[in-house]
Amino acid sequence: MLSVCCFLLLTPQESLSRYGKTYLLPDKARMGKRKTSVRKRTVSPIYNEVLRYKIEKMVLLIQKLSLSVWHNDPLGRNSFLGEMEVDLAGWDWRNNKLNWYMLKPRVSPVGCQEAKSRGSAKGGLEYIPEPVSGRKTPPSGEVHIWVKDTKDLPQLRPSGVDSFVKCYVLPDTSKKSYQNTRIVKRDSNPVFNHTIVYDGFHTEDLKDACVELTVWDHEKLTNHFLGGIRLGLGTGSSYGIAVDWMDSTQEEVAFWQEMMTTANEWIEASLPLRSLAGKRKLK
Structure with missing residues (x-):
């Protein structure tokens, strides 16, 4: 069982409604997507949520964890804010501490x-x-x-x-x-x-x-x-x-x-x- 803890802190210029989204790559099918709840009207949202995948350890070691942050639009036009990836082959599974990562711009999904x-x-x-x-x-x-x-x-x-x-x-x-x-x-x-x-x-x-x-x-x-x-x-x-x-x-x-x-x-x-x-x- 893989548990992903999302403690996100953002500081953009305007107050937006935000949520986090995760995938296990290279599979980006809808069944592999997990989402946090939406935090509204805050520049420093705290989620304190656990997103779970039921998956074999051997399969996990050949995948990457993708976590992205989005602005939630009531009209459905959600906006991408940033993302990060963790190569699970090199992850220290004994690590119980929180880890901070810099969010990066989106990488084109149709690259060579x-x-x-x-x-x-x-x-x-x-x-x-x-x-x-x-x-x-x-x-x-x-x-x-x-x-x-x-x-x-x-x-x-x-x-x-x-x-x-x-x-x-x-x-x-x-x-x-x-x-x-x-x-x-x-x-x-x-x-x-x-x-x-x-x-x-x-x-x-x-x-x-x-x-x-x-x-x-x-x-x-x-x-x-x-x-x-x-x-x-x-x-x-x-x-x-x-x-x-x-x-x-x-x-x-x-x-x-x-x-x-x-x-x-x-x-x-x-x-x-x-x-x-x-x-x-x-x-």
Whole structure:
């Protein structure tokens, strides 16, 4: 059992409502988040709260504790104030004293260093356009997605990773859109060799759609997010509406564009897995 004691003292220029938030990295799934209560109208909030994680000691030694402080906005637009990280591999577990740490500016979650640490995914895409004529042929086109394998996945347990890949074609997040591969057990370089087919695509839909592939570590009680990719044009909007998931990197955009301009042919690529804002929760 890991207990994190939060005794926070802040001195910004204005009085705000503040709370603390913790994660165990590299897993930043919602199930791994813990929060303190909100302290209002004080420049020196004291929490005196214990945030608990039930986790094996061996797993804990390969993770980092992330603690961040936020301003609580009643309208929901919470503001980041600062964060710190503790590498638990070097933590002195006999230490019962309070430790003070300087809060630092936020580090970009999509940096190259983090992308490498999450591993990579290899696969292919093929677009089959809608037929020009013919009553017996399908009325629309298809996108074929080949999930071949992933490499160098983060090790969350000493026994290895039990991983699988789930897929959505956004903006559709319904059960009809969701598909997944089989689970490959105890392997940091799992081979899935799984093909996913989505129909109902017209050529003009490709500029507003986005294929979201996410890799998960499977456990009985919850699944842990390991990393993902988003294949689309990365325009920030879909069908004229601003969305956070249309955020493809240059490599991901290039892969999607090549598929759009090379109809009826498989194209392959290996892309780094990364953190994803607003990723779908697995039920």
